[in-house]
Amino acid sequence: MPTPQTEIEVLANREYKYGFVTELETDTVPAGLNEDIVRTISAKKQEPEWLLEWRLKSYRHWLTMKEPAWGNIHYPPIDYQAITYYSAPKKVKPGAKGLEDVDPELLKTYEKLGIPLKERELLAGVAVDAVFDSVSVATTFKEKLGELGIIFCSFSEAVREHPDLVRKYLGSVVPYTDNFFATLNSAVFSDGSFCYVPKGVRCPMELSTYFRINAKDTGQFERTLIVADEGAYVSYLEGCTAPMRDSNQLHAAVVELVALDNAQIKYSTVQNWYPGDKEGKGGIYNFVTKRGKCLGVNSKISWTQVETGSAITWKYPSCILQGENSIGEFYSVALTNNYQQADTGTKMIHIGKNTRSTIVSKGISAGHGQNTYRGAVRILKGAEGARNYSNCDSLLIGDQCGAHTFPYLEVKTAKATVEHEASTSKIGEDQIFYCRQRGLSSEDAVSMIVNGFCKQVFRELPMEFAVEAQKLLGVSLEGSVG
Amino acid sequence: MLKIKNLQAQVGGKEILRGIDLEVNLGEVHAIMGPNGSGKSTLAQVLAGRDVYAVTGGEVIYDGKDLLAMSPEDRARAGIFMAFQYPVEIPGVSNMYFLRSALNAIRKSRGLEDLDAIDFLAVAREKMKLLEVEEGLMVRPVNEGFSGGEKKRNEIFQMSILEPRLAILDETDSGLDIDALKIVANGVNALRSPERAIIVVTHYQRLLNYIVPDFVHVLSGGRIVKSGGKELALELEGKGYGWLEDAVAAEQTA
Numbered sequence: 090m091p092t093p094q095t096e097i098e099v100l101a102n103r104e105y106k107y108g109f110v111t112e113l114e115t116d117t118v119p120a121g122l123n124e125d126i127v128r129t130i131s132a133k134k135q136e137p138e139w140l141l142e143w144r145l146k147s148y149r150h151w152l153t154m155k156e157p158a159w160g161n162i163h164y165p166p167i168d169y170q171a172i173t174y175y176s177a178p179k180k181v182k183p184g185a186k187g188l189e190d191v192d193p194e195l196l197k198t199y200e201k202l203g204i205p206l207k208e209r210e211l212l213a214g215v216a217v218d219a220v221f222d223s224v225s226v227a228t229t230f231k232e233k234l235g236e237l238g239i240i241f242c243s244f245s246e247a248v249r250e251h252p253d254l255v256r257k258y259l260g261s262v263v264p265y266t267d268n269f270f271a272t273l274n275s276a277v278f279s280d281g282s283f284c285y286v287p288k289g290v291r292c293p294m295e296l297s298t299y300f301r302i303n304a305k306d307t308g309q310f311e312r313t314l315i316v317a318d319e320g321a322y323v324s325y326l327e328g329c330t331a332p333m334r335d336s337n338q339l340h341a342a343v344v345e346l347v348a349l350d351n352a353q354i355k356y357s358t359v360q361n362w363y364p365g366d367k368e369g370k371g372g373i374y375n376f377v378t379k380r381g382k383c384l385g386v387n388s389k390i391s392w393t394q395v396e397t398g399s400a401i402t403w404k405y406p407s408c409i410l411q412g413e414n415s416i417g418e419f420y421s422v423a424l425t426n427n428y429q430q431a432d433t434g435t436k437m438i439h440i441g442k443n444t445r446s447t448i449v450s451k452g453i454s455a456g457h458g459q460n461t462y463r464g465a466v467r468i469l470k471g472a473e474g475a476r477n478y479s480n481c482d483s484l485l486i487g488d489q490c491g492a493h494t495f496p497y498l499e500v501k502t503a504k505a506t507v508e509h510e511a512s513t514s515k516i517g518e519d520q521i522f523y524c525r526q527r528g529l530s531s532e533d534a535v536s537m538i539v540n541g542f543c544k545q546v547f548r549e550l551p552m553e554f555a556v557e558a559q560k561l562l563g564v565s566l567e568g569s570v571g
Numbered sequence: 572m573l574k575i576k577n578l579q580a581q582v583g584g585k586e587i588l589r590g591i592d593l594e595v596n597l598g599e600v601h602a603i604m605g606p607n608g609s610g611k612s613t614l615a616q617v618l619a620g621r622d623v624y625a626v627t628g629g630e631v632i633y634d635g636k637d638l639l640a641m642s643p644e645d646r647a648r649a650g651i652f653m654a655f656q657y658p659v660e661i662p663g664v665s666n667m668y669f670l671r672s673a674l675n676a677i678r679k680s681r682g683l684e685d686l687d688a689i690d691f692l693a694v695a696r697e698k699m700k701l702l703e704v705e706e707g708l709m710v711r712p713v714n715e716g717f718s719g720g721e722k723k724r725n726e727i728f729q730m731s732i733l734e735p736r737l738a739i740l741d742e743t744d745s746g747l748d749i750d751a752l753k754i755v756a757n758g759v760n761a762l763r764s765p766e767r768a769i770i771v772v773t774h775y776q777r778l779l780n781y782i783v784p785d786f787v788h789v790l791s792g793g794r795i796v797k798s799g800g801k802e803l804a805l806e807l808e809g810k811g812y813g814w815l816e817d818a819v820a821a822e823q824t825a
Contacts, residue, residue: 518623523659526619527673527733528647528680537672541663541712 350385369428372400425458650736756781
C-alpha cells in the first residue's frame with residue numbers, strides 16, 4: 090500500500106494537448122534585433138511614419154535598459170539576438186478581408202484547437218480575432234459589430250483604418266519606456282487586436298482573441314488596445330496555446346485598456362501556453378504587461394485570469410484608478426505544476442477620490458512548481474476615501490512545491506481603508522481520503538478540491554470560459570497525485 | 572457478506588489490531604465497543620481503506636472479494652460507506668455538488684447513467700425530510716462552518732443518498748447532544764434494511780439505546796475479547812470496561 094508521501098508525490102505524465110506544429114510557408118525575417126529589423130517589420134506592415142518613429146524610439150530606449158531581476162523566477166539568460174522577431178504565414182496578405190483569404194491549413198489549425206473561425210460554426214455570442222505567430226489571421230463577426238459602431242479588428246488594420254484612435258491611445262497606459270519587456274514589445278510588436286466601443290454602446294457579445302505561437306525560435310509580441318468610450322461596456326476573452334518544443338520561446342505582449350466616464354471593461358484570460366515537459370525542458374517564457382486605466386468617473390476595469398501554462402509567467406494586470414469613484418478588480422488563479430514558475434499579481438494605483446479595488450488571488454502549486462503572488466496597492470495623496478480589499482490564498486499539493494506572497498502597500502492619505510488577508514493551506518490527505526471514501530478517484534478529488542479553492546475567481550469568468558477553466562485545471566493537475 | 576479473519580494492522584510501527592475475527596451478514600447491526608485506544612476506530616478505517624494503517628496480517632472478504640486489495644474508491648463503489656468521526660471540510664465545494672459527484676461516480680461504476688442536477692435534487696429532498704436536514708445545508712460548502720451536530724447529521728444524510736450495503740459509523744455519537752443524537756439515530760434506524768449491514772463503532776452505550784444492535788463486540792488491546800447480544804452493552808454500562816480487561820488479563824496470565 091502506498092504511504093501518504095507517495096500518494097501525493099508528483100508523477101506528471103500527461104502530454105500537452107495543443108503541442109502540434111502546423112507546416113506552413115512563412116515569411117520570416119532573420120533572427121536578431123537591430124534598427125533594420127524594426128524598420129523591416131514596420132515596412133512589411135506598411136505603417137505610417139509616426140508609428141515607425143515610435144518603434145525606433147522604443148528600440149533605442151530598450152538598448153539602455155536592463156532585464157528586470159526582481160522576480161522570484163529563475164531561468165538562463167535570454168539571447169535576444171537568437172530570437173526571430175517576425176514570422177507570418179505566407180498566405181495571409183496584410184489586409185486580408187475575410188476568411189476566404191485565409192490559408193485552409195490555418196483554419197484547420199484553429200479547428201484542431203477548438204476555435205472554429207467560420208462564423209456559422211461559432212458559438213453564438215463570441216467574436217474571435219485569431220493571432221497566429223506574428224499576424225492576425227481572421228476576425229469574425231466584424232460586420233455585425235460594425236452596425237453598432239464597434240471596431241474590432243487586428244492591430245495592423247486599426248493602424249490603417251483608424252489611425253487617429255490608435256495614435257491617441259497607443260502607449261497612453263503603458264508608455265514605451267515602461268519596462269524592459271513592454272519596451273521591447275513597443276519596438277517589435279507585430280500584430281494583435283484592437284477594439285473600440287463607442288459612447289453608450291454595450292457590446293452584445295463576448296469579444297475574443299486567440300493567440301497561437303507556431304514557428305520555432307520565434308517570439309510573439311502582440312499588442313492589444315481596448316478603448317471603451319463613455320458609458321460603453323465590453324467583455325473580452327483571451328486564450329493562448331503553443332506547440333511543444335525543447336527550446337524556450339519568448340512571449341512579451343502588451344495589453345492596454347482605457348475606460349472613459351461610466352465605461353466598463355471586463356478582461357478575462359485563460360492562459361495555456363506550453364508549460365514545458367515534466368523535467369522542465371522547453372515551454373513559453375511569458376513576460377506580459379497588462380494595464381488598464383480608469384480614466385473616467387465611475388469607470389470600472391476588471392481583470393480575471395486563469396494561468397495554467399508557460400514555463401515562466403511574469404505578469405501583473407493592473408489598474409490605474411484615475412477617475413473619481415472608479416473601480417479596479419483583479420481575480421486570479423495561477424497554477425504551477427512540474428517545474429513551472431509563476432510570479433504574478435497586480436498593481437492597484439488609486440489616484441481619484443473614492444476609488445475602490447478588489448484583489449482575489451489563488452495560487453496553486455504542485456510538483457516542483459513555484460508560485461509567487463506579488464501585488465502593490467498604492468493610494469496617492471488625493472485619493473481620499475479610497476478602499477482596497479486583498480485576499481491571497483495559496484494551496485500546496487505535495488511537499489516539493491512552493492508558495493510565496495509579496496504584498497506591497499503604500500498609503501499616502503489618512504482617509505483610506507486597506508484590508509489584506511492571506512492564507513496558505515495544503516491539500517490534506519484526509520480531504521482526499523474523504524472524497525475517495527465517497528467513491529471519487531484521487532484525481533477527481535484533487536480537481537474538486539482545487540476547483541472549490543478557485544470558486545471565487547471562476548464565478549467572475551463568463552460562463553463558457555468558466556467551464557473551460559475548470560476542465561483545464563483538472564487536466565493541468567493530472568498526474569499531480571499518485 | 573463480510574468476513575474478517577485474524578486481521579492485524581499497525582500505524583507508525585505500533586501494533587493496533589492484533590487479530591480480529593468478525594463475521595457480518597446482510598440485515599445485521601453490529602456494535603463495536605471498547606475503551607479508548609482499543610483499536611475500534613482503526614478497524615473502521617482499515618475497512619474503509621485508509622492507508623496510514625498498514626495491514627500486517629489476516630484477510631477481509633467482502634462479497635467474496637479480497638477487500639484489502641481494493642482502493643478506497645472501489646470499496647465505496649462496491650457499497651461500503653463510512654460515516655467519519657471527524658468529517659472533513661472542503662471549502663468552495665457545495666454539499667450538493669459533492670454528493671452528486673459521489674453518487675454519479677458510484678452509479679458509473681455500476682453501468683448506470685448520471686443523475687442530472689434536477690433528478691438528484693428530487694432524490695435529495697426526500698432524504699432531507701427523513702433526516703430533518705435543512706435545504707440550506709445543501710448549498711453550503713461541504714462541512715465548512717457546520718456545527719458538530721450538523722456534520723454528523725450530514726454524514727448520515729450522505730449515507731442515505733449513497734445507499735451502501737455496508738455502513739460503518741465511526742463514533743457517530745461523539746460530540747452530539749441528546750436531541751442531535753436522537754435525530755441521527757432515527758436516520759440510521761430508517762436506513763436499517765435486510766439489504767444492508769451496519770457496523771456501529773462507539774465508546775458509549777448511550778447510542779445503542781436508540782440504535783439497538785443485533786450483536787455487540789468488545790474490543791480491547793486490538794482483539795475482540797467478548798461478543799454477545801444487545802444486553803452485553805447494558806452490562807458494560809453498569810460495570811465499565813475495567814472488569815473485562817481484568818478478566819482478559821487474568822486469562823492470559825493463567
